[in-house]
Structures are given as structure tokens and as C-alpha cells.
Amino acid sequence: MSFEIHLSGDVKEAVAAAVPTLVADLVASGITAQNPTLWGADAEAESSIRLGWTEAVAISRPLVAPILELRDALRAAGVNHIVLGGMGGSSLAPEVITNTLGAPLTILDSTAPGQILAALGDRLETSALVVSSKSGSTVETDSQRRAYEAAFTAAGINPTERIIVVTDPGSPLDKSAREAGYTVFNADPNVGGRYSALTAFGLVPSGLAGADIEELLNEAEAISVELAVDNETNPGLVLGAAIAHRSKLGIVTDGSHIVGFGDWVEQLIAESTGKLGTGVLPVVLEPLSTEVTAGYADTQIVRLVDNAHTHFDNHAREGEILVSGSLGAQLLVWEYAVVVAGRLLGINPFDQPDVESAKIATRGLLDSRPEPTEPAFVDAGIEVRGPAEVIGSATTVREVLAALIGTLPEDGYFSVQAYVDRVANPQLQGIRDQFAAVTGRPVTFGWGPRFLHSTGQFHKGGPAVGVFLQITETAPADLEIPERPFTFGELIGAQAQGDASVLADHGRPVVTLTLTDPASTIETLFAAIAR
Structure with missing residues (x-):
């Protein structure tokens, strides 16, 4: 099984109370069918253009071959160091993908001058920069691109041979990059940045760095049918109801093979649910963090493990959520779960007004x-x-x-x-x-x-x-x-x-x-x- 979840205690009872209504309302199949009415009338306009991630596996399949071809061409030219300039979902998803799959990728998600200088001074002669910006106008990535263009030029390297752009079609960056002669990958515009892990934003830098992006898509595809079915064992519905159970969610990685997942899911939950004075606060923790043992009444612990049922049998952690699964499955399940939690909380999980x-x-x-x-x-x-x-x-x-x-x-x-x-x-x-x-x-x-x-x-x-x-x-x-x-x-x-x-x-x-x-x-x- 590509994804497992184990519940106990009051969170199990809360999920049992909430999921039947989600099933009766056809929420899972509605998400898969990209039904924009699931989050209320006020959210409908935004939801109608933000559900493309539900078919990301199919849309992203044609990207795999050109990404691998470019990777091979860069390697043949002596380029063996990939740097990613991106913010938010554009960098957090590639970070967890490459760290988990053992592909070295330098993440440049800062405007701290020391961090920029360190990146520019690290193997520039054999580096390529991926510039990721959905809007095409992100000030951080624009600044990073300018710095690398100047550094490459000063080193006698043609920037168009070393800078790859990922952006939405028609964005200012899409137009200017194509005019300048850069290699450009377009992402599905009907996907928000934090839901873009399985789109070009997650796949291009990860694939160029050497990650097996085809297997990642296979892992997500393996769970997709289960996520689309309206029944009480649907992992997206179960996890979504569990996430919405309390106002704070402590995310603990405890023996999971997935590296840095908490940082990715933190932004997915916080940006999707934190609005209109409500939301679920994600807190990234270690197994021995104070919050794990303190038992705060408003904090639900979710533990990322490699076998949810075996882990529970061995450790009997009452009242926690235990989840396990392949990386591709986890990415897709959590995306479903967070929009389900948004419905239960009564907010639009696709906007970010603040x-x-x-x-x-x-x-x-x-x-x-x-x-x-x-x-x-x-x-x-x-x-x-x-x-x-x-x-x-x-x-x-x-x-x-x-x-x-x-x-x-x-x-x-x-x-x-x-x-x-x-x-x-x-x-x-x-x-x-x-x-x-x-x-x-x-x-x-x-x-x-x-x-x-x-x-x-x-x-x-x-x-x-x-x-x-x-x-x-x-x-x-x-x-x-x-x-x-x-x-x-x-x-x-x-x-x-x-x-x-x-x-x-x-x-x-x-x-x-x-x-x-x-x-x-x-x-x-x-x-x-x-x-």
C-alpha cells in the first residue's frame, strides 16, 4: 500500500464523526472532478482556477522526457551542480524531493547577501540556475537571476546556456525569458504554488538534479484512484478530518525515509488554512520536542513513520495520527487532505489574502x-x-x-x-x-x-x-x-x-x-x- 494512516483516541472519534458527511457530500470525487463549489460561493471564483493539481500526474508526464534530455545535455557540457532560485512552494517541494531521493540540489530561497555570495562562489563554472516563479515577478527570484546573469557573464559563460526558467505561461518572466533565449518550462496555471509539487515547479529542478521524477509520478498515481472514491477509508478524507480536529498540528518525523517533509507540509497547511481569523497552525517538531510530550489540549500530533500500523503496535502512541507512505503518495494525499480540512473549517484553501x-x-x-x-x-x-x-x-x-x-x-x-x-x-x-x-x-x-x-x-x-x-x-x-x-x-x-x-x-x-x-x-x- 502506498499510503497508510492510523488513528487512536479522540482524533479517531472526531474523524469517525466527520467523514460520513464528507462521503455523503461526494467531496472526494468532487475534488477530483474539480468542482469549485465545494468551499462555498465566496471561494468559487478562486477554486475554479486552482484545482489543476488533481490531474498533475497526467499533465506532468510529458515533461519528464524533455527534463531528462536537458539534464543529459547539461551533464555532457560539464554542468554538474544545479542551483534553484525560488520561494515558497517553488523551493520547498524540490527540497524535500531531492533530499529524499538523494539528488544534490542547492536551494537559494533567500535574499541574505551572505547566502547569495556563498552560492555564487560555489562551483560557478559547472553550475546551472533554475529560476522558478509562478507569477514571474517575485522580487527574490528576479534578484537572484540578475546576480547569476552578472556572475556568469563576468566568468565568460553565456547565461542563456546556464539559466532555466519555470513559470506560468504568459507571465512577465515567460515573455522576457523567451525573448532573451532562455530555456523555459511552463507549469499548469490552474495550480497554486503550494500545490505545485508534482508540476513543473517540483519536477524541473528535481529532475535536473538527478531525482527519479518518473517514479515520483508513479507513486502519486498509485494512490490517485483511492483518493477519488467517496468512501470512509479514503485517506484524503480521513487525514483532512484529522488535520481539522484541533487548532494546532505538531508534525514529527520519526524514522520516516522522507527528509524534510515537515517544512513542505507546514507551508501547505499554514497558507491554505490561516485566514479569516481561523486555521490550523503547523509546528515542525522533533521526536523529543517539548510539544510532543507536553500534551497541550489544542495541539494534535501527527507522526511521519515508515510503517504506520507497525509503529503503533510497537509504541502504542494513543491519540496521535501516524502516517506512512511513498513520497509521491504523501504529496498528493496531503494536498487532498488540506483542501478537505479547508471545507471543514469553512475557508477557501486556495487564496492567500494576507x-x-x-x-x-x-x-x-x-x-x-x-x-x-x-x-x-x-x-x-x-x-x-x-x-x-x-x-x-x-x-x-x-x-x-x-x-x-x-x-x-x-x-x-x-x-x-x-x-x-x-x-x-x-x-x-x-x-x-x-x-x-x-x-x-x-x-x-x-x-x-x-x-x-x-x-x-x-x-x-x-x-x-x-x-x-x-x-x-x-x-x-x-x-x-x-x-x-x-x-x-x-x-x-x-x-x-x-x-x-x-x-x-x-x-x-x-x-x-x-x-x-x-x-x-x-x-x-x-x-x-x-x-
């Missing part, structure tokens, strides 16, 4: 270039900024963190958003576990600006129970963006500042800590939390 607000704020800051605001205070090389009602009389990082945590409601969550070079500072992600232990509530961690294209929707459109800590850095070096009036450092700074302003406008508490010397101040930050 994502654009941060983009607008960023553009405004880049256009006006205001002077940087002075920090409220500086403690051991860490600049502190935030609202006076939170900072109060604090004069140390420890005191301001205590004040911020003090604003957490009983049903709240703490969100850490790190606008720093994640390649140079991977240890920073360990801060999540520290805050989970200190706050006694679920804690999310997102690398900026990539989370703006995924979980950023939930933070602004979901329940107003989040408390936010931004971590930014004074980068050791900056990098110009060719033919743009701002640098990468200025861009990521505007993205952080813009998002903080939008969160504040939504009444969310936000404190920003700027690490003036990341190499030394990260340890200072860890120590402050520990105290």
Missing part, C-alpha cells in the same frame, strides 16, 4: 528608503526594537524576551522569524526548542524571507494569538543587485521591517533583535534565553 500585504510594505520601504529607526537599547551587541508597551523598562535582551513571552495568551503560540544567512548560521534554529521549553506553548521557527511566502499568511490571517520575535543581522558583506537601486542587504532589511509593520497593524506583538556580529552574538542570545 501574503500580499508584506510585499506591499516592502516595496514602500524600498521606494521611500527611510532612515533606520534607532534601537530602544543595545545589549552585548544585540540591538532591540519594538513597541514601548512590550519593551517597557527593559534594558537587557533577557528582560525584553521575558516581557514578550508575558504577552502570550493561554491558547497562543510563539513565532521566531530569522532573517539571517541560514547556511552560515544553521545553529540558530536550535532557538526553537529553547523557547518551547521556556514558554510552555507551541513554537514555530521560520527562515526569512522564505516564510513570507508560506506561513506568513497564517501569522496575519489566522487566529490573533501569535507573539513574534524577529531576528535580523548586520551582514558582514553586502551585494549589489544589477540594475536595481537597492542591494540584497537593503532588500532583506525592508522585508523584515515591512513584515513587522504589517504584524503590528494586525495587533500582533513584535520585537526585533538585530545581531550586529552574528558569529558572536548568537551565543549571547542563546544564553539570554537560558537565563
Whole structure:
């Protein structure tokens, strides 16, 4: 069987109560038939142009041969290093696919200048860049493409031989790339970015990197008939009802062969359900994370394993959701499940009304270039900024963190958003576990600006129970963006500042800590939390 799910405890009872109605309403077959009325009249216009992912396997089959032909041609030309410039679903799906299938792919989903410089300095002579942007106007990917075009040209390499574009047909990038002579792959325009794992956005970079994309499609196809049938064992209906059971979903990878699945499904759930003041908050966890053992009443644990029934028999984890299956099957089942959860929650799982607000704020800051605001205070090389009602009389990082945590409601969550070079500072992600232990509530961690294209929707459109800590850095070096009036450092700074302003406008508490010397101040930050 390509997918298995095991339920126990109250989540099993909740699913048993919800699924018969979904079956009676023909929800599974309706999704497969691309029925746009399943999510209500207000969602119908968007749903009518966002259900193409249900037939992604069939539509994507013809892409396999040209992708493999291009891969072979690049290898014959000495190109053995694929870099992906993409944000949100355009990068998260290829990341889990290539990590799981053992195909090396450099993910460039940042505007941190150090991360851009590191990528440009890594095997440029034998590299090719895949530029993925559904809209064709994503500022991050446009900037990354410009940087690589300049680097390739400076190295005497024709950029048109090393840059491959994935975008929707007719987008600004589609038109300009074809005119410039780039190789272009078009994706199905009737698929939203977070549902695009089995389309050109997932397949082109993964296939060029060496992943077996044909087998991936075979795995998804093996579960597709089961997902289309209206019965009470349909895994999409069962998992969807289980996801909607509680307001927070802890996602634990526990022995699964799939690498990094939590990060992909996190954006799928958060961006699809976090709106109109409701939603399910996904929290990516480890088997020993505080949230797993704490037993919070509002947090449902789902555990990704390699054999759901055997795992339950051996460990008897009452009240959890256990899922197992091939990667292709998991991708398709979770897409079905999330839109089912959207129906149960009464929201449109295909729009993202609050994502654009941060983009607008960023553009405004880049256009006006205001002077940087002075920090409220500086403690051991860490600049502190935030609202006076939170900072109060604090004069140390420890005191301001205590004040911020003090604003957490009983049903709240703490969100850490790190606008720093994640390649140079991977240890920073360990801060999540520290805050989970200190706050006694679920804690999310997102690398900026990539989370703006995924979980950023939930933070602004979901329940107003989040408390936010931004971590930014004074980068050791900056990098110009060719033919743009701002640098990468200025861009990521505007993205952080813009998002903080939008969160504040939504009444969310936000404190920003700027690490003036990341190499030394990260340890200072860890120590402050520990105290």
C-alpha cells in the first residue's frame, strides 16, 4: 500500500464523526472532478482556477522526457551542480524531493547577501540556475537571476546556456525569458504554488538534479484512484478530518525515509488554512520536542513513520495520527487532505489574502528608503526594537524576551522569524526548542524571507494569538543587485521591517533583535534565553 494512516483516541472519534458527511457530500470525487463549489460561493471564483493539481500526474508526464534530455545535455557540457532560485512552494517541494531521493540540489530561497555570495562562489563554472516563479515577478527570484546573469557573464559563460526558467505561461518572466533565449518550462496555471509539487515547479529542478521524477509520478498515481472514491477509508478524507480536529498540528518525523517533509507540509497547511481569523497552525517538531510530550489540549500530533500500523503496535502512541507512505503518495494525499480540512473549517484553501500585504510594505520601504529607526537599547551587541508597551523598562535582551513571552495568551503560540544567512548560521534554529521549553506553548521557527511566502499568511490571517520575535543581522558583506537601486542587504532589511509593520497593524506583538556580529552574538542570545 502506498499510503497508510492510523488513528487512536479522540482524533479517531472526531474523524469517525466527520467523514460520513464528507462521503455523503461526494467531496472526494468532487475534488477530483474539480468542482469549485465545494468551499462555498465566496471561494468559487478562486477554486475554479486552482484545482489543476488533481490531474498533475497526467499533465506532468510529458515533461519528464524533455527534463531528462536537458539534464543529459547539461551533464555532457560539464554542468554538474544545479542551483534553484525560488520561494515558497517553488523551493520547498524540490527540497524535500531531492533530499529524499538523494539528488544534490542547492536551494537559494533567500535574499541574505551572505547566502547569495556563498552560492555564487560555489562551483560557478559547472553550475546551472533554475529560476522558478509562478507569477514571474517575485522580487527574490528576479534578484537572484540578475546576480547569476552578472556572475556568469563576468566568468565568460553565456547565461542563456546556464539559466532555466519555470513559470506560468504568459507571465512577465515567460515573455522576457523567451525573448532573451532562455530555456523555459511552463507549469499548469490552474495550480497554486503550494500545490505545485508534482508540476513543473517540483519536477524541473528535481529532475535536473538527478531525482527519479518518473517514479515520483508513479507513486502519486498509485494512490490517485483511492483518493477519488467517496468512501470512509479514503485517506484524503480521513487525514483532512484529522488535520481539522484541533487548532494546532505538531508534525514529527520519526524514522520516516522522507527528509524534510515537515517544512513542505507546514507551508501547505499554514497558507491554505490561516485566514479569516481561523486555521490550523503547523509546528515542525522533533521526536523529543517539548510539544510532543507536553500534551497541550489544542495541539494534535501527527507522526511521519515508515510503517504506520507497525509503529503503533510497537509504541502504542494513543491519540496521535501516524502516517506512512511513498513520497509521491504523501504529496498528493496531503494536498487532498488540506483542501478537505479547508471545507471543514469553512475557508477557501486556495487564496492567500494576507501574503500580499508584506510585499506591499516592502516595496514602500524600498521606494521611500527611510532612515533606520534607532534601537530602544543595545545589549552585548544585540540591538532591540519594538513597541514601548512590550519593551517597557527593559534594558537587557533577557528582560525584553521575558516581557514578550508575558504577552502570550493561554491558547497562543510563539513565532521566531530569522532573517539571517541560514547556511552560515544553521545553529540558530536550535532557538526553537529553547523557547518551547521556556514558554510552555507551541513554537514555530521560520527562515526569512522564505516564510513570507508560506506561513506568513497564517501569522496575519489566522487566529490573533501569535507573539513574534524577529531576528535580523548586520551582514558582514553586502551585494549589489544589477540594475536595481537597492542591494540584497537593503532588500532583506525592508522585508523584515515591512513584515513587522504589517504584524503590528494586525495587533500582533513584535520585537526585533538585530545581531550586529552574528558569529558572536548568537551565543549571547542563546544564553539570554537560558537565563
